[in-house]
Amino acid sequence: MTETSGEDAADGTRIIDGEAVAADVRDDVTAHVEALEAAGVTPGLATVLMSDDPASETYVSMKQRDCEEVGIESVHLEIDADAPAEELYDTIDDLNEREDVHGILVQLPVPDHVDKRRVLRRIAPEKDVDGFHPENVGRLVAGDARFKPCTPHGVQKLLAAYDVETEGADAVVVGRSDIVGKPMANLLIQKGPVGNATTTVCHSRTEDLEGKLATADIVIAAVGVPEFIDGSALKEGATVIDVGINRVDADTEKGYELVGDVAYESAKAAAGAITPVPGGVGPMTRAMLLYNTVKAAGLQSDVSLDLD
């Protein structure tokens, strides 16, 4: 296990190192891949991209690289962003049938002319490594998750790695999306480890967000607005998990820099522990995708793996 309790020398705030915890998860996944290989199964992940968005392209290529590192076979399919929606549905049907593909991820967002809900329902639930199919959402809400959505699951792993007490804590989740905010809140309220938090979910219609943040022990920011939450809004010593990843124009080689939904410097001064962007939640999202893929391969091939 990587040493993850290190303090930032200047003010004692713990910087939550997502790269380090993700590397531990990948080690774990590698061991499971070896167990599957020993049983004659090579886990396979298919990623499908129907978008010209450069950020989506970056994420998908990072996911392929991650697969290679842990020994998961990756298949990548691209569909023109202006192709008929049927092309995506047909692609999913083909992947559902393929025995070498255990996990399927359709990168979101999909173009406006494609019905996102139909896409998510089309993926075979046992291959739905994002955990977005209604059957898997239902299982999660019922407390019997098969595939926990990667980002909230990754956040849980970070909280566990840094011994952040969630039981009885007041948690505020800012954002109610289907991929981050809602499943995050669902996990935090569940009985059991890294759960039992008293959780408030905030969104654009929330009144008195300031009042809610001011008393929060744990703040999860998933808003999509650069530096939306300032340090002055936080309770002293709070744990701050910044899910946001925003590309803002900057005079760098790439022409942009990545900024979270939290104003990092001011938040770091107030917080007891904080995730940076990049290097916080993002790497964990990718690591949990690998984890769900080996879990899917184990379930589909009846190889028993010790996974939660």
Ligand SMILES: NC(=O)C1=CN([C@@H]2O[C@H](COP(=O)(O)OP(=O)(O)OC[C@H]3O[C@@H](n4cnc5c(N)ncnc54)[C@H](OP(=O)(O)O)[C@@H]3O)[C@@H](O)[C@H]2O)C=CC1
């Ligand atoms: N690190 C990672 O691995 C990942 C990072 N992300 C990043 O996380 C962020 C959130 O993503 P996602 O959940 O998909 O985004 P969405 O745009 O789907 O959801 C944003 C949420 O924030 C709420 N919101 C927007 N403005 C405000 C406001 N002024 N006050 C309070 N709430 C507000 C919205 O409210 P309403 O519902 O009322 O519109 C909505 O619920 C993005 O920066 C995204 O890039 C996303 C996925 C993974």
Ligand SMILES: Nc1nc(=O)c2c([nH]1)NC[C@@H]1CN(c3ccc(C(=O)N[C@@H](CCC(=O)O)C(=O)O)cc3)C=[N+]21
């Ligand atoms: N079906 C689907 N599943 C997803 O899980 C999904 C998706 N669609 N659409 C978009 C969001 C976003 N997302 C990220 C994953 C990794 C990083 C990541 O690795 N970030 C790095 C930096 C990346 C960079 O350099 O650009 C970091 O924060 O350190 C970021 C964001 C997954 N998402």
